[in-house]
Amino acid sequence: MSIRGVEINIHGLGYRYSTRGNPTFTNLQLQSRRGEALAIIGRSGCGKSTLLHIIAGLNRPTEGVIEFDGKKVDGPSSRWVMMFQAPHLYPWMKVSQNVGVGLKFAGWPEKEKAERVAEALRLVELQDYAEVSVQDLSGGQQQRVALARSLVMEPELLLLDEPFSALDAFTRSSLQRDVRSIAKKLGFNLIIVTHDIDEAILMADRAVIMAGAPGKIVTEFEVPLPDPRQRQDPAVQAMRSRLMDAFHSAAGKPTGADAHGEEDVDTDSESVTQHA
């Protein structure tokens, strides 16, 4: 695979869902280096999913521009693929058909398609499940199929919208590790939206904190940790505390729907296991 990743430049981005309502964000700036894994952290409702949809070309910005390698993005493309919180697989297709669906759309010949699908399934360690119905897979396996379905397109950029939050702790850890290592091995960019600070530290080279109404990037952190990253590693722990402090001072008080005092960001690593 020959993936180069992209250099992402976002200038003065603005978006509003309705002409009368408040803007979701105005004048947002964000850069990402070629091949970088970037995490966007923020409280729920601050506009992370909206931003990701716009970067993926699924929504059009009301103002501002997004450039990949200096070229303006307008519309979806299989070169930047998004993965969602749920796998959203097609239940009438087998695993291999789900993985190959993007190549089928692109009119790939059967043989080349089968080779690429097999390769993608090996990457996510599901090579033995090619002929299985996706309805027979566990949640974690389904999310791996969704990952393979994205990887098979050899995207320059993979956008992840809280992709593992519905999974149990063990499955989540292994997917966090695997997605990062595959991205690093193949060289594509990652943008991970998460409200889990540990996820950001385990997966990203850099994390930005987004705060709401209207959403903006308030601060950013390099995460210069060696791979493979372990949750218990003192360096990871130290990074966590730094990010946590920054988050609490930067992301502000919970707003709107979250005002009943519930923490929507995982602020201690124990809570991660409690999700299971």
Added chain:
Amino acid sequence: MSNQATSGAVTAASGVTRGAGARYAMAASRGTANFVLGLLILAVLWGIGGYMIATNPKTANFAGFGLLPTLQAFPELWDMGKLQKATYASGYRLGSGMLIAILVGVPLGIIMGRVQWFRKLSNSPFQLLRMISPLSWMPIAVLVFSSWDGSIVFLVAFASVWPVMYQTAAGLSKVDPAWFKVARNLGATQAQMLTQIILPAISFDIFTGIRLALGVAWVVLVPAELLGVTSGLGYAIKDARETLSYDHLTAMVLTIGIIGYALDTLCALLIKKFSWHRGDM
């Protein structure tokens, strides 16, 4: 005592290991047994009724309605070619009408499911038209279409289009909207979205609609053939009555039942084949 308990446990265990295959075969044979037994009961009741009609001097003229005369009429009708001709004529009208209903109903159903303003706007006229008994269109249809055949095909299509359309729309409304987002993201064109995502996703609902439509169409077809036309199962019944051949009449009625049942079973099998839903049927 303990010996007995052990052997009992062994038998139970071997029963379990025989597994799903045997259980499935058993359920299937029980299904066949019920099918045959149910029809036998119907045949016996019919036989008794026929016997009573034949032995009562007041009704002896109608002995042809009985089970045995009816069964004997089948080879007669076959040899005369009446059975084949009537079935073909009715089948042709049913097939053409259903085909039109599918070609109109599926696209309209998809538009209804996808386009909100169309759904809202079309609701009242469609509900109104749907509630008009198809047969009441007959006089108008005969004026509009020059042939009786055309009118009957129109009636069949008109009766069957609603279930096809509404089931298609209902199927689409249950579809996960993220399936469209994912497909768009992976580069699907509008045509691919339709053929690769929408149609497979709702094929179950489309076939369910076709099955419902078939029931309605079949019920509309026969009375429509009592008027005007000189072919088809409905006409064959009328013809048999006018020539006082009651055994032919009941044979044709029975044929209508058998064909309808067979078509419905075929639809049920298609639904099962195209269903990706787990735990259906």
